Amino acid sequence: MSKKKLYIACIGAGYVGGPTMSVIAKHCPEIDVEVVDVNKDRINAWNDSNLDNLPVYEPGLKEVIQKARGRNLFFTTDVKGAIERADIIFISVNTPTKVYGEGKGMAADLKYVELCTRQIAKYSNGDKIVVEKSTLPVRTAESIRRILEAEDSKHSFTVLSNPEFLAEGTAIDDLENADRVLIGSDETPFGLSALEKISSIYEHWLPKERVLKTNVWSSELSKLTANAMLAQRVSSINAISALCEQTGADVAEISHAIGMDSRIGSKFLNASVGFGGSCFQKDILNLTYLCRYFNLPEVAEYWEQVVKMNDYQKNRFANNIIKTLFNTVSGKKISFLGWAFKKDTNDTRESAAIYVADKLLQDRAEIHVYDPKVNSEQVIQDLLYLQKYRFVNNHDFESLPEEEVRDLVKVYNDPYSALKDAHAIAILTEWDEFKSYNWQEIYDNMHKPAFVFDGRNILTRTMMSKIGFKYQGIGSAEL
Numbered sequence: 001m002s003k004k005k006l007y008i009a010c011i012g013a014g015y016v017g018g019p020t021m022s023v024i025a026k027h028c029p030e031i032d033v034e035v036v037d038v039n040k041d042r043i044n045a046w047n048d049s050n051l052d053n054l055p056v057y058e059p060g061l062k063e064v065i066q067k068a069r070g071r072n073l074f075f076t077t078d079v080k081g082a083i084e085r086a087d088i089i090f091i092s093v094n095t096p097t098k099v100y101g102e103g104k105g106m107a108a109d110l111k112y113v114e115l116c117t118r119q120i121a122k123y124s125n126g127d128k129i130v131v132e133k134s135t136l137p138v139r140t141a142e143s144i145r146r147i148l149e150a151e152d153s154k155h156s157f158t159v160l161s162n163p164e165f166l167a168e169g170t171a172i173d174d175l176e177n178a179d180r181v182l183i184g185s186d187e188t189p190f191g192l193s194a195l196e197k198i199s200s201i202y203e204h205w206l207p208k209e210r211v212l213k214t215n216v217w218s219s220e221l222s223k224l225t226a227n228a229m230l231a232q233r234v235s236s237i238n239a240i241s242a243l244c245e246q247t248g249a250d251v252a253e254i255s256h257a258i259g260m261d262s263r264i265g266s267k268f269l270n271a272s273v274g275f276g277g278s279c280f281q282k283d284i285l286n287l288t289y290l291c292r293y294f295n296l297p298e299v300a301e302y303w304e305q306v307v308k309m310n311d312y313q314k315n316r317f318a319n320n321i322i323k324t325l326f327n328t329v330s331g332k333k334i335s336f337l338g339w340a341f342k343k344d345t346n347d348t349r350e351s352a353a354i355y356v357a358d359k360l361l362q363d364r365a366e367i368h369v370y371d372p373k374v375n376s377e378q379v380i381q382d383l384l385y386l387q388k389y390r391f392v393n394n395h396d397f398e399s400l401p402e403e404e405v406r407d408l409v410k411v412y413n414d415p416y417s418a419l420k421d422a423h424a425i426a427i428l429t430e431w432d433e434f435k436s437y438n439w440q441e442i443y444d445n446m447h448k449p450a451f452v453f454d455g456r457n458i459l460t461r462t463m464m465s466k467i468g469f470k471y472q473g474i475g476s477a478e479l
């Protein structure tokens, strides 16, 4: 008798669910993987025959989709059917910061997780293994288990935590060559057997030693801690960048020097205009909220400072543009190179570019944007969203009417048009292509003095000054 085929369903076809399930399907041809989402447009985009239209841009993703889609990888809106068919259900829905009510601006909004848990309970027709993939506050697995048991007493549910550590822009490589996979489970027979099942999926392509097994709470808290520590490194080097600009030290030289200490390590020490992305700020605010909830105010403040330093860095970058442009940017053309929160992704969530643009718009600057992967409507929606839900440093900020935002912000498909006649250029994302532009031509077509504010330190002062630019990087200054 042939072995029963294993079915996986993943609820949520976003930046995490899409790439993760694609890589699982690629390496496990004998397992059927269904990725479901309530968003029909998103599912249609995942099924588009033109792979340039996939909803997520990730290097290498197209090739994986090409190999597995239609074979054992399916994208569908049939939530009910997928839950019925699945032995294992991954929850990979979004968990943004709450924008209303208790914990507003701090706690994770778990309404999508709760809704999909209730759907699992409603449609389950047998015992299921439920795996948390989304980043969640500690002890969410417990809430998921309680909801499942309360809603459906006929079947048994085993809830595991298997947080995702992929970084956008390198998601496929991070999945294929993961440093480690973390699985948290209860030490019950059901828990341990489910853990082995999930582990065996990853063992299709990763050595067994890289699969770490912990209890559920350690697994959940490891994810928050990893993101908090990574963000803290960026805020720490960014804090030093401010000091460098006052003293004549160069932050790149400092990063290099300290990174050679094997206890510190060389990664994640690039000073920048500020970290963005859907995880860092959200996870630290989440951690802070948890600490306050457990009456640990000193611990909460310690981590909160990482986010405050990041706000300071974004603000400092924008203020420096205003100050350098003779204390006003009103009516001036400021061209942005990059809008995504880092290179090689089309994701713009929490991107520093949004905050910098928002600040410059307060002074009624004209913002002209070019990003190789971000479309015009996304830029406008990001600004409108920030204006609606501005929680940090919001006291003196004014929200502009939508027509005014649309009037002041222009997005281009071609960099040279975005940069023509600019008073200043601000580099917000470190896309490789920016380095190979014809900077002489750009200079010739700009207002003088031609200012460049390099928020990613991707260009060199020597080259830019030779052309004639007034160039400012992060963490180094001509004193």
Ligand code: UDX
Residues within 6 Å of the ligand: none
């Ligand atoms: C430190 C720096 O390591 C060294 O490079 C510099 O030249 C001088 O300052 P030192 O203070 O001698 O050296 O010892 P170190 O090993 O850094 O430990 C400092 C303190 O941190 C100790 O009390 C140690 O117990 C504590 N520590 C260190 C921890 O509590 N946890 C750790 O993981 C590491």
Ligand code: UDX
Residues within 6 Å of the ligand: 164, 165, 166, 167, 168, 169, 227, 230, 234, 267, 268, 269, 270, 271, 272, 273, 274, 275, 276, 277, 278, 279, 280, 341, 342, 343
């Ligand atoms: C992060 C974690 O790295 C990943 O493990 C987790 O699963 C999700 O959150 P991501 O947000 O996709 O991944 O990208 P990451 O590479 O961590 O960058 C986050 C932000 O920090 C970006 O805006 C990036 O530009 C910035 N950054 C990163 C710096 O400014 N300097 C650095 O040295 C590194």
Ligand code: ADP
Residues within 6 Å of the ligand: 011, 012, 013, 014, 015, 016, 017, 036, 037, 038, 039, 042, 079, 092, 093, 094, 095, 112, 113, 115, 116, 119, 134, 278
């Ligand atoms: P992440 O970066 O965590 O992957 P995304 O926002 O990119 O976050 O993706 C989450 C996806 O989850 C979205 O496409 C959203 O439509 C989907 N989603 C949220 N709730 C549900 C639900 N109950 N059922 C199916 N899909 C859902």
